[in-house]
Structure formats: C-alpha cells, structure tokens
Amino acid sequence: MRPVAIRTARLVLDEPTLADADRVAEYCRDPLFERYLTTPWPYSRADAEAFLGVFVPESWASGTERTWAIRRAPGGELLGVIGVREPRHEIGYWMGAAHRGAGLMTEAAVAVADWALAGGVRGATTLFWRAVEGNVASARVARAAGFRRIEPADPTVPARDGDALPAWHAVRTVPADPRAFESWTDILGPG
Ligand SMILES: CC(C)(COP(=O)(O)OP(=O)(O)OC[C@H]1O[C@@H](n2cnc3c(N)ncnc32)[C@H](O)[C@@H]1OP(=O)(O)O)[C@@H](O)C(=O)NCCC(=O)NCCS
DSSP states (O other): OOOOOEOOSSSSEEEEGEEEEHHHHHHTTTTHHHOOOOSSSOOOOHHHIIIIIHHHHHHHTTTOOOOOEEEEEESSSEEEEEETTTTTTTEEEOOOOGGSSSSEEEEEEHHHHIIIIIIISTOOOOOOOOOOTTTTHHHHHHHHHTOEEEEEEEEEEEOOOOOOEEEEEEEOOOOOOOOGGGGGGGHOOOO
C-alpha cells in the first residue's frame, strides 16, 4: 500500500525518509533504546539509512509494517516514530528525548490507533501493544490511547539477542472496553 499521512491537532504523521537520517541516528543512540527496544545497538548512521531507505518503504509497500515520522504540524523535523506491525497489528513507538513529556506520543498513538481500527488496517478489530516490564512511560501512553491490559500465557517480549524478557501486554478493541483504564491500576496506580 502507499504511505498514508495522518493529521492531529499538533502533529502530522507521514513517511520518514532519508532526509530524516540525522535525527533518527541521534535519537536512537539513547540508552533507553538499548533497554526497551530491539533497534540495533550501538546505533550507527548506516542503521538509520537502512531503516529509512529500505525498511520503511519496503514494509509500507508490502503492508508488513506502516511507519510514520512524528512531526509538528504543518511539517518539519522528525521528533519520533510510530508504527503498526503485522500480522498482529502491533503498535510500537519512540520519541526523541528532547520532545518527551509534552503529550505528543499520546496524541500520535490515539490518532494511529483510531485510524487503524477505522479501516486503515484492513480487517483490524484489535490492536496489540507490549513493552518490557517497567517501561512506565510507554504503558502510560498505551493506557491513554485506550488499550486494556491483558495477561497472556506468555507475558514476554523478544529481546535484541533473541532472549525473552518479562513484558506487559495490552489490546485496544472495537468497541472500546469501558474497563480499559482501570486495567492498568496495579502497575500505574489509579491516575
Ligand atoms: C514511551 C515514550 C514514547 C513516551 O513519549 P512521550 O512523548 O514522553 O509521551 P507523552 O508525553 O505522551 O507522555 C505519556 C505519559 O507518559 C508519562 N511519562 C513520560 N515520561 C515518563 C517517564 N520517564 N516515567 C514515567 N512516566 C513518564 C507522562 O506523564 C504521560 O503520562 P499520563 O498521560 O498518564 O500523564 C518515550 O518515553 C520514549 O521514547 N521512550 C523510549 C522508547 C520506548 O520505550 N518506546 C516504547 C517501547 S514499547
């Protein structure tokens, strides 16, 4: 499929390109990425170029993963990245360290989840999310985006080296589950 742009109050989400390589290389050198993501580590400029020049366009074309750059509207520097990976309709995201804490990822995640479940991802009635246990910021985004925690038989996520790490899992369904917010209380507290 062809890349689709999504707009929100403050953001435009569009296809990241090779012009974003400097920002991607800079942001992916964050030590949090070593801990919480499976992006290459250490992260090189060549990794950014392979991601932007090959992975992103090929996976949009094949439909295996939709990846958006997060930019302030009406467009500009890449601030972060968000995507939906098949076949599980799994949402994933990261925000450059300088841009965190402003609610931007929550805004992007709500928009992508709404888009995906409104027919953007054909046939999708459930979106999936998981994060390494302890990734509170990611869990707060998922909660704010309407996901409900689940406790699967295998509550893990693959690590960079292929090992399985303990993980939190959640789903967002259509229609939204009214108990979704409270499902996070044991790990995030009531508010
Ligand atoms: C997770 C991440 C994308 C959040 O991005 P962000 O732009 O800061 O998110 P928002 O500003 O929308 O904040 C979302 C929530 O996280 C909370 N938060 C932000 N940073 C936090 C931190 N370091 N610790 C705890 N909570 C945090 C905010 O208070 C907010 O919570 P609330 O909505 O319940 O008030 C960002 O921290 C990140 O890129 N982390 C490294 C990569 C990663 O872990 N990605 C997710 C893998 S599953």
